[in-house]
Amino acid sequence: DAKTTQPPSMDCAEGRAANLPCNHSTISGNEYVYWYRQIHSQGPQYIIHGLKNNETNEMASLIITEDRKSSTLILPHATLRDTAVYYCIVRAGGSGNTGKLIFGQGTTLQVKP
């Protein structure tokens, strides 16, 4: 699996967009980029995932560079409730993969009033 690199921490002002970067320079063609977050003491929560194209859902947007070596998770209007650890994970899809998701250290996002 491709290794991911994330900054250990970031701050964001409430109401502003939070842009969380992830580097995955060794990503393979069949590997997806997944984002999860973990609010203090709770189980992780799925946010979004993508392969090549940019993706958007009700929680966030995912921007993947054309060479797929990096991506950015965007929370368009961060609130205090978005304070959490955000995990970027790269994993191959397909039935040959047994579904193991490996979580790293993630980025601690602090949203400030």
Place this chain on the structure above:
Amino acid sequence: NAGVTQTPKFQVLKTGQSMTLQCAQDMNHEYMSWYRQDPGMGLRLIHYSVGAGITDQGEVPNGYNVSRSTTEDFPLRLLSAAPSQTSVYFCASTINNRVKKLFFGSGTQLSVL
């Protein structure tokens, strides 16, 4: 749907004791897994199952046993608890091993004295 339910929420054990952490899901998910999370660290995969009767090891399986006799339940057994197993344990499930959108339980905080 209740989602993924873990019991108990808190447990204190003495070294050498055995216990079972319970995990149940009511979403008819084929894939279930167990993670542990130590303070300040990401999640590490212990064991996983791609369907009833099928289990496999993750990153840190030593000291833990699992079984999957039904689709709904995936208990994690500590045969002889050790202080190194003090951690927060999360159970997760998803539709099948091709889908990486995991649903997590709220966790079990285990202390081994």
